[in-house]
Amino acid sequence: MKKVLVTLVALLAAIVLVSCKKNNQSKTSSSSFSLSSTTLQSSDNHDGVRKNFDKVKVGKSDNDFAGGTNLAQLKQYFGQPKSHKQEKPSSGNITLDVYTWNVGNITVEVKLFKDSTLVRSIKGYTYQRDANFSAKDYKNLKNGYAYSSMVAKYGAPDSLSEAASSDKTEIQAVWSSNLKLAKGQKEGQMILNFTNGKLTDKEQSGLGQAK
Template structure:
């Protein structure tokens, strides 16, 4: 089996400035209701929800089984850009989709996605995540366990490569914060490894300010 490392540089260097939203009523589909109940739908939210359907190939299967280009086009349309990237011993096909400021990137090995990210997006969500909820997270929690507590991250990246599976995620909406709040989490082998937050306030502070 050839070895490679995915070269998609993802969330922590990506800007969230310029995320826009519209004040359209939420469409009552199962997916959108879960993410934006009682809120307004963000611009290009359908792309963010479609991103959850992107599958990555698995090393045990020689990285086959990930979403193909045709499947990605079914989710996001025709890519705006294509290039070939060197990754260790192999070449990866890198595709980019853009919709206003929202950017979706994917890297494919033999027509199987091995890395994908979505950036410059933010849900329109009422605050529900306090400092205490963040402090309830712990290392080793799975990505699903975290999203069950916090909801879907606004921007996310995921990749597989030889000996590694990584997810990076950022929450900027739905936070109780005085200004500029953010949660950044990293998962390795589907276990939470690093977590940082900026600007979250406690339930006590939320109650005081209401």
């Protein structure tokens, strides 16, 4: 079972399908930051969906992945799911229940194992907020920087995936609404990957290069 759950983490990047544009793309590995939270509102008036998503808990390996948000709680948060399917990882002999909710442009997907959330993701939600993250900030990001510190200083990511396995929890977080884009850039995004709450990889488009 542990082997199966480890493979689930490898699927995390496919949950939130994001791809940085090739121009001005940058990847590195380093980190050290701090953060301050702000009151944020989305552009599509579905703030309640995001707030409820933030309440969804992922089961922990030390409790056999029990304790994650169950289906009854998910229905209280998001209503009846739009779709349900069962998924069998390529290795092992377990079955995951995959539920999807669509509200406006927002898609929430949750994968449950024995009625406990193992993977959660949200995409299509965009905050309305001032641009507060620059190419220089990106350059200063070092591996090991805490996800909690990132959120505290720059705000929560617009899109998020989180998956638990037997030995780690992985997060893929995407920021777009708060980026200080390079001159001439109309859009951009930053993808940060965290393992057990610490930055392991980063990628961006639209910020340009720090001077």
